[in-house]
Amino acid sequence: MxxxxxxxxxxxxxxxxxxxxxxxxxxxxxxxxxxxxxxxxxxxxxxxxxxxxxxxxxxxxxxxxxxxxxxxxxxxxxxxxxxxxxxxxxxxxxxxxxxxxxxxxxxxxxxxxxxxxxxxxxxxxxxxxxxxxxxxxxxxxxxxxxxxxxxxxxxxNYRIRNHFLTQLYTFADFRCVKRSLSQKELEVFNRKNYFLFSFYDDSVYGKMCELLEQVSTRGLEKTVEAYETLLKDLMQKPGDLESGVVVARKIVSPFNESMPSGEKQFFENLLRNYIEKRIDEDALQEVLRLLVLHYDAENVKNYTFLYPYPDILRMPCDGKRDKDYWSDH
Structure with missing residues (x-):
């Protein structure tokens, strides 16, 4: 991936x-x-x-x-x-x-x-x-x-590491946008991070979108500065479980009508298990990735919520996963 x-x-x-x-x-x-x-x-x-x-x-x-x-x-x-x-x-x-x-x-x-x-x-x-x-x-x-x-x-800690890496790669990407001082690049950055930023703080993301509508009156340089201030505010703390569910539904919504009934039921059961903490966010994320690759693969770059940083940096799972608990020794 x-x-x-x-x-x-x-x-x-x-x-x-x-x-x-x-x-x-x-x-x-x-x-x-x-x-x-x-x-x-x-x-x-x-x-x-x-x-x-x-x-x-x-x-x-x-x-x-x-x-x-x-x-x-x-x-x-x-x-x-x-x-x-x-x-x-x-x-x-x-x-x-x-x-x-x-x-x-x-x-x-x-x-x-x-x-x-x-x-x-x-x-x-x-x-x-x-x-x-x-x-x-x-x-x-x-x-x-x-x-x-x-x-x-x-x-x-898994959650702290995940948040830090998500922040880090988002800020690195924004640095490139700042350097370009391009309205188009800023708009692309804002659009591709829609789900990620909505997860972190949908209200702050709304303000970021409003800024982009004011470029002609505010000026590009001042818009980028104001946008960066909001980005720092937005990414201080990740969203909670409820925010994760809302964003998961937003991701699936555009192709919900194309999903077979069994697939829809599977997804609803998945969300229920997530809400009731029977599965973690990684399990939900993997299913969402699969759905996106199936229904919207050509726009996968717009799903930074699912790909916030390189997979190779994901924290290893349980180190004792392969331990033989049934050994006589």
Missing amino acids: QGIQNFPRPIVLVSKCLEFENVRYNGQLIHSQVVRDLEPMVDFIKVCPEVGIGLGVPREPIRIVKEDDNYRLVQPKTGRDVTTEMDDFTDNFMDRLDDVDGFIFKSGSPTIGIRNIKVYSGTSMAPVVERGAGFFAKKIIARYAGHPMEEDDRLR
């Missing part, structure tokens, strides 16, 4: 310690399945902020300290304060950063973690007073708000 769609090649900023270099404070390399899976398919921009400011490998750990509403990045064992160095490195790095579609950060890192990072009240023997983003990541989040961003640990 991968060959059905021509996917763009995303540009992804990634923590250098994930699969690439032994740059962790303890000299370790962190293994990440999603990074391994993506490596042949994307262009990675690798960064380790701590090495970037001259801290060695291995090195003493650093932490975020909050004192009198000021946040500092310090190395408790040495007493070294690297706040200014990190701020300068981050600013310079972002100023040199060209196009980027998404970000994969290292969970737990005081520099490049994006959530739940410990903030202490002092350099040693001090309690955690709050949690937030790392020093480097916080500025990235501010500049690239709305872009696909995740941490390695969370990307082990």
